Amino acid sequence: MNFHGAEAMTEYLSSSDAFMWAIGDDPVLHSTIVTLTMLERCPDWHEVVDRFNRISLAAPRFRQIVKRSTPPLPPHWELDPEFDLGFHVRRERTPELGNLDVLLERVQIAAMADYDRAHPLWEATLVDGLADGAAALLCKLDHAMTDGVGAVQLASVLYDCIEPSEQSVPSGRETSHVGAPLSALIQARRLFVPSVRHPLAAAAAACTTAASMVRTARPMNGPQSRLMVKRSPRRHVGTHEVSKAELLRAAHAAGGTLNDALIAAIAGGLRRYHENHAAPVAELLVSMPISIRTGNDPAGGNRATLSRFRVPVDLTDPGSRIRAIHEHAGIARSEKALAHTSAIAAVLNAMPRRYVTSALRHVDFIASDVPGFPKPVSLAGAPVRMQYAFSPTLGAALNVTMFSYVDTCGIGVNVDVGAVPDYHAFHGCLVEGFDEVLNLAMR
Numbered sequence: 447m448n449f450h451g452a453e454a455m456t457e458y459l460s461s462s463d464a465f466m467w468a469i470g471d472d473p474v475l476h477s478t479i480v481t482l483t484m485l486e487r488c489p490d491w492h493e494v495v496d497r498f499n500r501i502s503l504a505a506p507r508f509r510q511i512v513k514r515s516t517p518p519l520p521p522h523w524e525l526d527p528e529f530d531l532g533f534h535v536r537r538e539r540t541p542e543l544g545n546l547d548v549l550l551e552r553v554q555i556a557a558m559a560d561y562d563r564a565h566p567l568w569e570a571t572l573v574d575g576l577a578d579g580a581a582a583l584l585c586k587l588d589h590a591m592t593d594g595v596g597a598v599q600l601a602s603v604l605y606d607c608i609e610p611s612e613q614s615v616p617s618g619r620e621t622s623h624v625g626a627p628l629s630a631l632i633q634a635r636r637l638f639v640p641s642v643r644h645p646l647a648a649a650a651a652a653c654t655t656a657a658s659m660v661r662t663a664r665p666m667n668g669p670q671s672r673l674m675v676k677r678s679p680r681r682h683v684g685t686h687e688v689s690k691a692e693l694l695r696a697a698h699a700a701g702g703t704l705n706d707a708l709i710a711a712i713a714g715g716l717r718r719y720h721e722n723h724a725a726p727v728a729e730l731l732v733s734m735p736i737s738i739r740t741g742n743d744p745a746g747g748n749r750a751t752l753s754r755f756r757v758p759v760d761l762t763d764p765g766s767r768i769r770a771i772h773e774h775a776g777i778a779r780s781e782k783a784l785a786h787t788s789a790i791a792a793v794l795n796a797m798p799r800r801y802v803t804s805a806l807r808h809v810d811f812i813a814s815d816v817p818g819f820p821k822p823v824s825l826a827g828a829p830v831r832m833q834y835a836f837s838p839t840l841g842a843a844l845n846v847t848m849f850s851y852v853d854t855c856g857i858g859v860n861v862d863v864g865a866v867p868d869y870h871a872f873h874g875c876l877v878e879g880f881d882e883v884l885n886l887a888m889r
Contacts, residue, residue: 456515456522457522457523458515458519458520458521458522458523459512459520459521459522459523459590461520463590464520464521464590466588466589466590467512467521467588467590468521469806469840470560470561470588470590473558473560473679474677474678474679474807474839474841474862475806475838475840475841476557476558476560476679476838477588477589477590477838477840478556478557478561478586478587478588478589478838479586479587479588479589479597479835479836479837479838480553480556480557480584480585480586480683480835480836481583481584481585481586481597481833481834481835481836481849482549482550482553482582482583482584482833482834482835482836482858483582483583483584483585483825483830483832483833484546484580484582484830484831484832484833485580485581485582485583485825485828485829485830485831486580486828486829486830486831487579487580487581487828487829488572488574488579488581488828489572489581489824489825489826489827489828490826490827491537491572491826493826493827494535494572494583494825494826495531495535497603497604497825497826498531498534498535498570498604499531500603501600501603501604502529502531504600504603505592505600506523506525507523507566507591507592508534508566508568508591509525509526509529509566510523510524510525510526510566511523511524511525511526511563511564511565511566511567512524512563512567512590526565526566529565529566533565534565534566534568534569534570535569535570535571535572536569536570536571536572537571537572537574538571538572538573538574539573539574539575540573540574540575540576541575542575543575543576543577544573544575544576544577545576545577546685548576549573549576549582549584550683550684550685552571552573552584553584553683553836554681554682554683556569556584556586557586557681557683557836557838557860558679558680558681561588566591567587567588567590567591568585568586568587568588568591569585569586569587570583570584570585570586571583571584571585580831581828583825589838598816598817598818598819601819604825605819605823605824605825605830606823606824606825606826607821607822607823607824669730669731669807669808669809669810669843670727670728670729670730670731670756670810671716671720671725671727671730671810671843672725672727673719673720673723673725673727674810674843674844674865674866675865676862676864676865677807677841677843677862677864677865678862678863678864678865680862680863680864681839681860681861681862681863682860682861682863682866682869683836683858683859683860683861684859684869684873685834685856685857685858685859686857686859686873686876686877686880687832687854687855687856687857688854688855688857688880688884689853689854689855689884690704690850690852690853690854690855691853692884692887693707693708693855693880693883693884693887694707695886695887696764696768696883696884696885696886696887697768699765699886699887699889700764700765700766700768700769700772700886701768701769701772702768702769702771702772703772703775704815704848705734705775705813705815706768706771706772706775707768707883708813708815708846708848709732709734709757709771709775709813710764710767710768710771710879710883711764711876711879711880711882711883712732712811712813712846712876712879713730713757713758713759713767713771713879714759714764714767714878714879714880714882714883715872715875715876715877715878715879715880716730716759716810716811716875716876716879717759717760717762717879718875718878718879719866719871719872719875719876720759722871722875726760727759727760728758728759728760729756729757729758729759729760730756730757730759730810730811731754731755731756731757731808731809731810732754732755732756732757732809732810732811732812732813733753733754733809733811733812733813733840733842734753734754734755734775734778734812734813734814735753735812735814735837753778753779754778754809755774755775755777755778756774757770757771757774758770758771764882764883764885764886765886768883768886806840806841806842807841807842808841809840809841809842809843810842810843811842811843811844811845811846812837812839812840812842812844812845812846813845813846813847813848814835814837814845814846814847814848815847815848816835816847816848816849816850817850818833818849818850818851818856819833819850819851819852820850820852821852822852830851832851832854832856833849833851833856834849834856834857834858835847835849835856835858836858836859836860837858837860838860839860839861839862842862843861843862843865843866844859844860844861844862844865844866844872845859845860845861846858846859846860846876847860857880859873859876
């Protein structure tokens with residue numbers, strides 16, 4: 447791999463990546479993604495190391511660090527001159543036969559711990575010595591490096607038996623090295639030229655887009671919950687599993703999508719949790735990641751944006767709840783502001799940090815649906831049993847991420863202990879929320 451191009455030209459963080467990197471200074475807002483892959487047996491260690499080396503060559507972010515630039519320029523990527531793969535890829539053995547609970551304790555620590563920012567922002571640990579000769583791979587990376595969909599694309603280097611037509615991996619360097627300031631000028635030009643040729647139509651479109659951008663970036667009153675209001679750096683994680691086919695049938699029975707069914711299940715669980723604490727709530731504010739990744743985008747970099755809307759929690763009928771969520775989510779996905787995510791992020795980067803971090807804490811929960819591998823895969827000779835993803839709370843009370851593997855949806859739950867101190871009570875309510883939605887498939 448030739449990195450001379452990276453050394454010769456400064457590559458600035460995009461506005462979105464700079465935003466994710468900057469808020470990581472706040473321990474409550476760590477933008478860390480943690481994935482846990484359960485393996486049938488321990489894979490070949492040398493092959494695992496080689497696979498991560500290939501990933502670091504295919505995606506330059508894995509060999510780069512973030513360096514501050516001279517203001518007003520944004521931070522930039524810089525090749526780590528002392529990159530050591532051994533620092534990032536490690537192997538550990540549990541002191542006794544471990545199980546999922548032991549691994550989740552490691553996930554919690556990884557989710558709360560910051561990075562050594564003198565190194566690239568990622569780690570991978572192979573854990574063996576589990577019960578029945580099983581093993582696990584725990585990966586941690588910053589959201590500024592990639593998003594959920596990008597991580598799945600990169601994983602096609604790591605795992606075997608992935609159909610090329612379903613998963614693609616970028617090779618070589620990213621095609622664009624345009625810095626954030628120049629890209630902003632290019633975007634402005636693209637908006638300006640049509641306005642000269644068709645002034646009235648362009649003015650109307652500009653007003654519509656501007657209104658959409660204001661709706662997307664405006665502060666919202668929250669959190670709506672009177673119960674989940676405190677925020678802290680402490681996290682508790684857990685898992686759940688549901689049939690993808692059954693959840694999809696339930697969604698279609700109510701006229702919704704898989705993502706609608708996910709949010710409806712979470713809302714049902716949160717309704718029960720609030721009722722059990724004598725703090726009923728009518729609606730909650732959800733933040734839903736929307737992928738804006740295209741086929742030409744490299745796997746590196748964050749190509750997802752967060753859209754916020756209110757979820758009617760007090761709708762006890764799961765079918766009605768799915769239909770209402772489908773309507774609200776559809777409006778959120780149709781916002782013209784989605785095409786200008788970078789511009790919105792640039793504005794947020796220029797605003798006082800206290801204002802931005804306060805706004806992020808107004809969200810009640812985050813729900814994310816990440817399409818995983820549709821067919822079985824293996825890692826260096828070890829078949830994969832299951833995969834879970836634990837996405838950051840980013841100031842919300844909790845984040846529930848659904849990561850599908852073959853026909854099972856692995857639910858990764860990441861809660862802020864300050865907001866949800868009784869995790870096990872909440873987890874029971876969440877399971878009931880999923881069961882309630884899944885019952886739609888039986889009707």
